[in-house]
Amino acid sequence: LVTRTIHFGIGAMGAATVAHALERADIQVVGAFDADPAKVGRDLGDVIGLGRVTGVRVADSGGADWPDADVVVHGTSSSLEQVAPQLEAALARGLDVVSICEELSFPWVRRPELAARLDGLARQHGVTLLGTGVNPGFAMDTWPIALTAISRSVESIRVTRVLDASGRRLPLQQKVGAGLTVEQFHEKAATGTFGHIGLLESAMAVAHALRWEPYELEHRLEPVVAQEATASQYFQVAPGQAAGIHETLTLRHGGREVLRLDLTMALGATDPRDEVVVEGDPPLNVVARGGFHGDRSTTGIAINSALLVNALPPGLLTMRDVPPVHWMSARAGVRED
C-alpha cells in the first residue's frame, strides 16, 4: 500500500517533511507546490538540497495541473485566513488534506466562520481536512488531554515545554530573540509578531476537551536572560542578553487557575523536556526527558497523519477527533468497514 502525496509548501518545515516522505517506502511523492518564484520550475530534489533528482517539479499551485494523489500534505503559513484558499483548492478537487497550519489545530473559537466553511466544503466533497502538528497539535494539547483518560477528576493541569534552541533552525533561533538586548526584546515583543504561535490554540483545545468553558486567559512573554555567554551556530549571546523566550498562558475557569502552559525556547536552556502535571485523582506527573524534538516530530506527525487521513470520516477534524495517530498508522488503528 503506497500513499501518493502532494506537498503544498516547500518552506523550512515543508522541505523537511517532503525529505522524510521521499525516504519512505510507503509514500510516493507525486507533487510539490510553492509560491516562491525561486523554487517554481525546479526539481524538488534540487530545491530541498537532496543531492538527487526526484522527477517532481515544484509548481505554483495556481497554475498547476494537480496530479492524481491520495492526500495533500500542507504547510505554508500559521494563518488560517491566509491558507484557506489553498486548502479549499485541494478539498474542491476531492483530496484529503493534512495541514500543520497552527491556527487549524483548533480553529473553532478564533476562526469559526472559516472553520465552518472548510468543514462544509470537505463534507460536500466527501474528504477530510485534518489539522495536525506537534506544537500545537500534540505536546501541549492532545498529549496531556489523552493522559487524562485515566483521571477520575482533574483539578488543574500544568504543561511545561523547555526546548534548547541551540541546535535548531535559524528562523526558530530568530523567533525566540536570541542575541537581542532585553530592551530590544521588549520592543519586538510589543509588536506582537514575536514568540510561539499556537499556545492559544493549545489552551483552547484543552479547555474545550475538559469543559473548562467559559474561561479567562492571561498571556505573558518575557526574555530568558543569559546568565553566562552562550552561543549557537548563528548567534553569540552575551550575559544579560536575551537567550530566548519564556511564554506562559494561564487559563482560569470557575474562579481559579486550571491550566498553565509554560513554554521556554532558548539557547542553552537547561533540562529540556515536555512535562505534564495533573493535580487530581489520581495525580499524574509525566515527563518526556529531553523533550519532543520540534522539527523532526512535526515531520513525523504530518506523515503519520497523512497515512491515516484516507480512513477518516469527511469534514474538518482536529487531533482530538480522530483515533490515535501513530507510526505506521495507515488504517491499522482504524477498523476497516
Add this chain to the structure above:
Amino acid sequence: LVTRTIHFGIGAMGAATVAHALERADIQVVGAFDADPAKVGRDLGDVIGLGRVTGVRVADSGGADWPDADVVVHGTSSSLEQVAPQLEAALARGLDVVSICEELSFPWVRRPELAARLDGLARQHGVTLLGTGVNPGFAMDTWPIALTAISRSVESIRVTRVLDASGRRLPLQQKVGAGLTVEQFHEKAATGTFGHIGLLESAMAVAHALRWEPYELEHRLEPVVAQEATASQYFQVAPGQAAGIHETLTLRHGGREVLRLDLTMALGATDPRDEVVVEGDPPLNVVARGGFHGDRSTTGIAINSALLVNALPPGLLTMRDVPPVHWMSARAGVRED
C-alpha cells in the same frame, strides 16, 4: 447531560467503579448486576459499603428486568469466553457497552470468532462494544502507541511498569505471590494461573498498530526476591521470600527484538513508574513518575469511556480505534453530526 449506567459486575473493580460513578453529577446509576447470591437483592450502597442507600438493588442479570440506560459498564472476568454471553445480552437489548475484560482489549488474535460474533451483534443492533482499561488498554499499549504519533521511524519500544503493591488490594497482593517462598512461587507460576493478565493483549495490540507482524513472543515470569524484610497490611515478607512478580514479554519481528513489555508488581518495589523508551527517530523517553495507579486509573478510564461510547460508531472497538478518551470526554472530543 446525564449518562445513565448499568454496572454489570460488582466485584472489587466493579464496586470501585460504581462507587466513583455514584460520586459524579454527570452519571446516574440505574442498575447493578452481579451473580453472587450474597449480593443479589441487597441495596447497591450496602453491597459496596457506601454507608448510604442508593435505591438501586443488585440483581442477577439472568432474571432481571433491565432498566432504561445509556450504557452498560461491564467488569466480571478476564476471560472473553466467560463474559461473552453477558456482553451479548446487553448488546441485544440495544445498549452500548464498555468492558474492562482484559481479553477484550485486543481480542482479534486469540479470540477471533468470538470477536467477530460480538462485532456483528453490536452492528446489527447499532450499538458499540468498547474494550477499555488501564493495563491492558492504556499503560502498556494505547499510551506508547499514541506516543509514536511523532515518530519518523521506530526501531524498538521498551515499556516498563513498576508498581509497588504494598498499598493495593489483597487480591492483587495475592496475585503477585507476596510472601511465598521462591519454591512455592515457581510451583504456582507453573500452573499458569499466576501473574498479570493482559500483557499478551498489550503486546499484540502494539504489534498490530506498528505493523510488527508476524512475530515471535517470549514470556518470562520470575519472582522479585525480597532483599530485606518488607510488609503490607496483609503480608509479611522475609528476606529471600517472594515480594512480587517480574514478568516480561518480548516480541521479535524481522529477526530482532522490537518490543519488550516489562512489568514488576511487588511489595516495596522501588522507583514505581510507567516508562516508555522508543529507539528511533526521534528517540523518545517518557516516564510517568510514581506510575499510573492501577485501581483508580481503571475506574477512571472505565467511566471516561462510558461517557464517550454513545458517540462512537457501532461495532466492537478497542482503545486504538477511537478518539482519545479523556476526562469529561462526553462527546466533547467527538464532532457532533
